[in-house]
Structure formats: structure tokens, C-alpha cells
Amino acid sequence: MGKVRRISGCVAAAEAVRLADVDVISSYPIRPYTGIMSELARMIADGRLDAELVYAEGEHAQLSIVYGASAAGARTFTGSSGVGVTFAFEVYSPISGERLPVQMAIGDRTLDPPGDFGSEHTDAECCRDQGWIQGWASTPQEVLDMHLIYYRVGEDPKVMLPQYVCQDGYFVTHILGDVQVPDEAQVKEFLPPYKNHHILDPKKPQIIGPQIEPCMGPPQQYQRKQAFDNINEVLIKAHDDFARIFGRRYDPFLEEFMTDDAEVVIFGQGAHMNTAKAVAARLRNLGDKVGVVRLRTFRPFPTDEILKRMSRFKAVGVVDNSAQFGISGGAGVLFSEVRTALYDVGDKVKTVGFVGGLGGEMITHDEFLRMFRKLQEVAKTGKVEKRAYWLPFEL
Amino acid sequence: MSENLFAEPNLKQITVWARGVLQNKDARDVVVALTEAAAQENKHVQAWENYVDLPDRIYVPVRAYAKISSDPIDSRYVYENDAPDIVVLVEETLVKNDKILKGLKEGGILVVNTRRSPEEILNFLVTKGNLGTIVTVDANSMSTAVVTLSGSEGATDATGIGGGISAPIAGAVVKASGIVKLENLESVVKNPAAMKRGYNECRVMKLDKIEPAQPVKEETAWDLLKRMPFAGTVDSPVSENPGMVTGNWKTRRPVIDKEQCTECSTCWIFCPDACITRTDNGMEFNLKYCKGCALCEATCPSGAITMVPELDFKE
Numbered sequence: 001m002g003k004v005r006r007i008s009g010c011v012a013a014a015e016a017v018r019l020a021d022v023d024v025i026s027s028y029p030i031r032p033y034t035g036i037m038s039e040l041a042r043m044i045a046d047g048r049l050d051a052e053l054v055y056a057e058g059e060h061a062q063l064s065i066v067y068g069a070s071a072a073g074a075r076t077f078t079g080s081s082g083v084g085v086t087f088a089f090e091v092y093s094p095i096s097g098e099r100l101p102v103q104m105a106i107g108d109r110t111l112d113p114p115g116d117f118g119s120e121h122t123d124a125e126c127c128r129d130q131g132w133i134q135g136w137a138s139t140p141q142e143v144l145d146m147h148l149i150y151y152r153v154g155e156d157p158k159v160m161l162p163q164y165v166c167q168d169g170y171f172v173t174h175i176l177g178d179v180q181v182p183d184e185a186q187v188k189e190f191l192p193p194y195k196n197h198h199i200l201d202p203k204k205p206q207i208i209g210p211q212i213e214p215c216m217g218p219p220q221q222y223q224r225k226q227a228f229d230n231i232n233e234v235l236i237k238a239h240d241d242f243a244r245i246f247g248r249r250y251d252p253f254l255e256e257f258m259t260d261d262a263e264v265v266i267f268g269q270g271a272h273m274n275t276a277k278a279v280a281a282r283l284r285n286l287g288d289k290v291g292v293v294r295l296r297t298f299r300p301f302p303t304d305e306i307l308k309r310m311s312r313f314k315a316v317g318v319v320d321n322s323a324q325f326g327i328s329g330g331a332g333v334l335f336s337e338v339r340t341a342l343y344d345v346g347d348k349v350k351t352v353g354f355v356g357g358l359g360g361e362m363i364t365h366d367e368f369l370r371m372f373r374k375l376q377e378v379a380k381t382g383k384v385e386k387r388a389y390w391l392p393f394e395l
Numbered sequence: 396m397s398e399n400l401f402a403e404p405n406l407k408q409i410t411v412w413a414r415g416v417l418q419n420k421d422a423r424d425v426v427v428a429l430t431e432a433a434a435q436e437n438k439h440v441q442a443w444e445n446y447v448d449l450p451d452r453i454y455v456p457v458r459a460y461a462k463i464s465s466d467p468i469d470s471r472y473v474y475e476n477d478a479p480d481i482v483v484l485v486e487e488t489l490v491k492n493d494k495i496l497k498g499l500k501e502g503g504i505l506v507v508n509t510r511r512s513p514e515e516i517l518n519f520l521v522t523k524g525n526l527g528t529i530v531t532v533d534a535n536s537m538s539t540a541v542v543t544l545s546g547s548e549g550a551t552d553a554t555g556i557g558g559g560i561s562a563p564i565a566g567a568v569v570k571a572s573g574i575v576k577l578e579n580l581e582s583v584v585k586n587p588a589a590m591k592r593g594y595n596e597c598r599v600m601k602l603d604k605i606e607p608a609q610p611v612k613e614e615t616a617w618d619l620l621k622r623m624p625f626a627g628t629v630d631s632p633v634s635e636n637p638g639m640v641t642g643n644w645k646t647r648r649p650v651i652d653k654e655q656c657t658e659c660s661t662c663w664i665f666c667p668d669a670c671i672t673r674t675d676n677g678m679e680f681n682l683k684y685c686k687g688c689a690l691c692e693a694t695c696p697s698g699a700i701t702m703v704p705e706l707d708f709k710e
């Protein structure tokens with residue numbers, strides 16, 4: 001067993017990268033994820049990590065560097081935040097399309113505007129359709145664990161897909177938490193060495209990403225879809241093995257908190273759900289049957305799990321820490337997708353969308369209290385008067 | 396009702412003010428040393444730096460925070476301490492900043508790193524609301540400041556905790572507040588001798604009477620929406636930007652000897668913040684925005700400008 005350290009989400013991510021014995025890292029600074037790269041640079045300087053750290057001239061180059069390195073057989077790592085994430089956009093789909101299990105940390109930051117350092121999930125959620133595995137960690141410990149789990153899932157021969165490990169900027173990247181940093185031997189048992197079977201090799205030349213005829217489009221995309229369909233099975237197995245080896249068990253898809261007899265729940269992802277849990281716990285003391293469901297895997301979106309496990313609630317409030325203007329449902333992408341997932345239940349489960357914490361503003365205890373009260377009202381009356389609320393203006 | 400529901404009665408908050416870059420490390424060390432000592436007493440702790448301050452600007456006021464509680468800390472995901480029990484100033488001229496005691500709990504403690512007496516410091520305070528005790532400690536005579544970027548932006552600090560002026564300052568905090576046991580603080584700082592000097596040699600003054608704090612009206616999101624210009628734009632050109640008042644960055648201010656000044660305007664050219672204007676009365680300084688960088692003093696060909704410590708002036 002490793003030792004417990006009080007560290008930030010940035011340091012936790014770097015510790016995971018060290019433990020995964022990554023070969024090639026590409027960096028470019030932007031708050032708030034920068035701490036990950038400064039930590040890795042120190043590890044290399046101190047001889048604690050043997051990896052090539054390439055300072056890119058921008059995020060597009062950052063992603064291009066790990067694209068090539070991964071194709072050449074290296075285990076790779078990169079990361080960014082906010083507009084850095086979007087500047088690299090062109091490279092995401094090719095990495096996934098070439099089935100290269102690159103891993104990228106995203107420390108969320110607003111896109112411009114509002115042009116501040118605060119966290120919104122919008123930057124990473126923009127990338128949701130690029131064929132990457134994607135999930136949010138809510139504490140530094142979960143950051144470390146999720147990086148290790150995602151390497152294993154992404155590099156599984158049945159999957160071979162890149163992964164985004166997302167953490168809320170500041171709330172997770174900069175706020176310290178107690179983290180059990182595992183031993184290298186444990187990680188070796190959990191994470192086999194990276195093996196790419198279509199490696200770039202001068203003795204066996206190949207062209208990756210060639211121009212194709214339209215008729216090859218459907219089979220190429222279907223192949224990627226099949227790989228995506230394999231993720232859940234591999235994800236479940238990886239979480240089982242993780243629990244056995246490290247002694248920490250996470251639900252791969254949805255963490256449920258005080259949901260056993262809950263009538264209404266808040267649904268969301270990332271660090272804000274810790275505040276939601278604190279509020280739910282206080283409300284439980286008053287006898288309110290409330291709970292929290294925290295999404296852990298955003299891509300692939302766990303449609304069946306949500307349908308199976310959330311149809312027992314009377315009202316579900318979906319919290320989006322993002323601005324997707326004009327989206328169906330009128331809140332954010334989580335609300336839109338949860339409504340779609342619950343469509344087959346019919347009118348039994350009422351859903352309400354909440355947009356909060358924009359610009360990195362806190363979502364306060366009082367705001368969560370107001371959300372729970374609104375959901376209780378919806379559950380009691382059976383009527384959804386307003387589908388979506390932008391906080392703090394509309395609730 | 397909601398206020399009671401989320402009250403954290405056993406939570407203690409410490410807010411440390413310091414100067415950007417040169418004192419980030421010592422400010423962080425004060426809160427880390429105190430929280431690590433508290434953790435040894437099985438307290439729940441949180442130490443963090445203000446994320447919205449601009450820590451890479453030299454001399455800008457920056458803040459580091461600690462939370463210590465016997466209960467789990469529910470209010471972890473905040474940017475600031477809303478109601479500090481203890482406020483620490485790592486550099487003495489910060490005492491003129493009107494924000495330092497904001498939200499202070501009744502009978503709260505102010506600890507200042509200075510050679511001056513508590514009585515002198517008291518005179519500089521813009522507001523004294525809720526203040527119960529002033530403590531001064533001459534930490535610079537007991538240890539040497541540690542200037543490093545190690546540990547910034549949430550990364551690991553490779554230089555150790557409490558080796559610089561943070562040690563005597565933390566010692567003074569413990570003397571005045573008893574927030575942790577002295578031996579626990581001793582076990583976490585790199586320079587326990589300096590820490591003990593701070594504990595033993597600091598000057599503690601209890602105020603005879605606690606003035607009530609004036610209530611502050613916070614702007615609501617609706618207020619902010621009302622005054623938000625179209626698309627968040629800022630008019631330009633402006634001579635002053637009320638959203639970025641930088642006068643509180645300085646620890647010294649320029650004073651001009653108009654007898655010696657030839658009005659050559661060299662200072663006007665070099666001032667990076669356009670704080671100098673030519674008037675019929677000669678060169679004038681806009682101290683609301685002057686950061687105290689001293690470029691005017693350095694470039695003045697006739698030696699007419701002198702940088703004078705801020706605390707030589709009451710205002």
C-alpha cells in the first residue's frame with residue numbers, strides 16, 4: 001500500500017502519469033491544468049520519471065506530437081484547459097479514428113468569454129463527439145484513479161481509443177485532498193505495458209489517415225462504433241480489478257449518494273456534486289427524501305444504466321456547469337442526454353434542467369437547496385412548469 | 396432557515412495577505428504549517444491560495460487561506476474565506492488596504508509582520524470592525540523570506556514548509572490564538588527556532604473595546620446583470636480603469652522634489668502605468684494606480700524623485 005498525501009488534482013494526475021510509466025508527454029501552459037506539467041517536469045528532472053517531455057508551440061502541436069508518438073508505440077500523455085482544448089480541436093478525431101489510446105487531462109476552464117480562469121465543463125464537453133472516452137473526476141483521489149483506469153480501458157485491444165480525464169478547474173485542480181498514492185507494484189499488476197499492434201515502423205511502412213473513397217466511410221466509422229460499444233464491458237472489468245488491487249471501488253457509471261428511498265435526486269458531474277451531497281445530507285436530517293447521482297462516465301453515455309437505475313425517482317434535476325446555447329431542453333448537454341435516456345420511461349420521471357456555476361462561480365449550498373425544493377414541488381404536483389432554469393437568475 | 400442548515404460552528408478561518416511573487420511562498424507556508432499542525436490534532440483542514448488573485452504580478456496583494464474544523468468541512472469549494480477568525484499580513488503596508496478585515500468574526504485577531512508596535516499599526520487601519528486583538532511580530536529579523544515558484548499553481552512544494560518568515564509569523568498566530576498546539580507547529584516547520592522566536596517575541600495587544608463591523612451590501616447577480624455592458628465590453632480609451640485599481644500594489648510611493656525637477660518628462664515616458672501627467676504645477680502622480688515600481692526614480696536624470704515607504708504616510 002502506498003502512502004496518503006494531501007495533494008491537488010494537478011499533482012494527483014501527475015502521480016498517475018508517473019505510475020503509468022508514460023513515455024512521451026507534450027505540454028503547453030494554460031491555467032488551471034499547468035500544475036500537472038510543472039509537476040511532471042520536476043519528476044523527470046529528479047529522475048523519478050523516465051519520459052520525453054516535449055514543449056509544444058501550442059495545443060494543436062501538443063496533440064499532434066502525442067498522435068505521432070502514440071502511433072510509434074509510446075504511451076502518451078498531454079493536457080490542456082479552456083481555449084487550449086478547443087485550439088487543438090482538429091487533431092482529436094484523427095487520433096480516435098486511427099485508434100490511438102492517447103490520454104489527455106482537461107482541467108476545465110471557461111471558453112472566452114467570460115475570459116476568466118474559472119471552471120465550466122463547456123471546454124471538454126465540446127469534444128464529446130470526437131470518439132474519445134471521457135469522464136469527470138470529483139476529487140484528487142478520483143483523478144489519480146481515473147487516469148490509471150482510463151489508460152487500461154483505452155489500451156485494451158478490444159477498445160484502442162483515446163481518453164479525456166476531466167477535472168473541474170480550481171475546485172479539483174487546485175484544492176488539496178487526501179490521496180492514497182499507490183505503489184508501483186500495484187500499478188504494474190493493474191496496468192499492462194502498452195502494446196500497439198499497428199505500430200509505425202520504418203521496416204514495415206504504412207500510411208495512417210489516408211484519403212478514402214466515400215464507400216469506405218461507413219465501414220471505417222462502424223468499426224469505431226464497434227470499439228465504442230466494447231467500452232462498457234472493459235470498463236466494468238477494469239473497475240472490478242481496480243477495487244481488488246487498490247481497495248477502492250467506484251461504480252463505473254453512476255455514483256449514487258443517499259438514493260435508496262429518494263424521491264428526488266440531483267444529477268450532475270464533477271466537484272459541484274460534492275456540494276450537492278453536503279446539501280442532501282443536511283436535508284436528510286430534516287427528513288427529506290433526497291439524493292445525488294453523480295455521472296462518472298460521460299462518453300460512452302450510460303443510457304441503459306440511467307434508464308435502469310433512475311426510473312425509480314419521481315423527479316430528477318440535472319445540473320449543467322456549462323453553456324450550450326440553444327440546445328434541446330434549454331439547459332446543457334447533460335440535461336438533454338438524461339432526458340433522452342429517460343424517454344422510454346414515459347412521463348413517470350419528471351426532469352428539470354439547471355444551469356449553474358458559469359464563469360467558474362461557485363454553486364452554493366443555498367442554490368442546491370433551491371434546486372432540491374423545486375424538485376420536491378415538481379414531485380408533489382406532478383407538474384413541470386418550467387423545463388430549465390439558469391441560476392441564479394431564474395431560481 | 397437555510398443559514399442555520401449550512402452553519403459550520405466549529406470552523407475556524409485564517410486569511411493571510413501577502414505580496415505577489417516575492418511572498419507567495421511564505422503566505423502559503425503560514426496556512427500549510429498551521430493546517431498540517433492541526434491535522435496532527437485530528438482536525439479537518441484545508442489550505443489553499445486565492446485563485447482569482449494575480450499571483451504572477453510582483454507586489455500585487457495575494458491571499459492564502461486556511462480552514463480548520465473538528466467537523467468535516469462542507470464549504471470546501473469556495474474562492475475565499477467569508478468570515479476569518481484570524482487575518483495575517485506578511486507585509487506591513489497591506490494594513491492600509493480597506494479589504495483586509497472584511498467579514499472578520501467578532502473579536503478577531505490581526506497578526507502583522509512589522510517592526511512597529513500594535514498601537515502604531517492600529518492607527519493605519521481603515522476600519523477596525525470586529526477586531527479584538529492586534530499582534531505584531533518582526534519576522535524579518537528572525538528568519539529570511541523564501542522566494543520560489545515551487546509549489547505554485549497547485550504543484551508540490553519541493554522546498555519544505557516553514558523555512559522562511561512564515562515560521563515566526565505562524566508562531567505569533569499560535570501565541571495569540573492557540574489555534575494549534577505549539578509542539579505540533581514545531582514538528583511541521585523547517586525552522587522551529589525562528590517559529591519559537593515569533594511565539595515568544597511577538598507583541599499582543601487586546602483592544603479595550605470591539606467596534607461593531609459596518610454591514611456591507613453585496614451586489615447581487617441581478618445588480619451585476621444590470622450594469623453589465625453589452626457583450627461585456629469596456630470603453631476605450633480611458634485614463635482610469637475602475638476594474639483594475641493597482642495603487643494597492645505599492646509598498647513605496649514616488650515623491651517629487653519640484654525644486655530639482657526640470658520637467659524633462661523622462662518619468663512620464665517610462666511610467667508603465669501612465670500614472671504621471673504634466674500639469675501647470677509640474678509632474679503629478681496618480682497614486683490610485685501607481686504600483687510603486689520605481690522606474691521614475693531610476694530614470695530621473697536630475698534625481699528629483701525619491702521612493703518613500705508607504706507607512707510614512709497616514710493616507
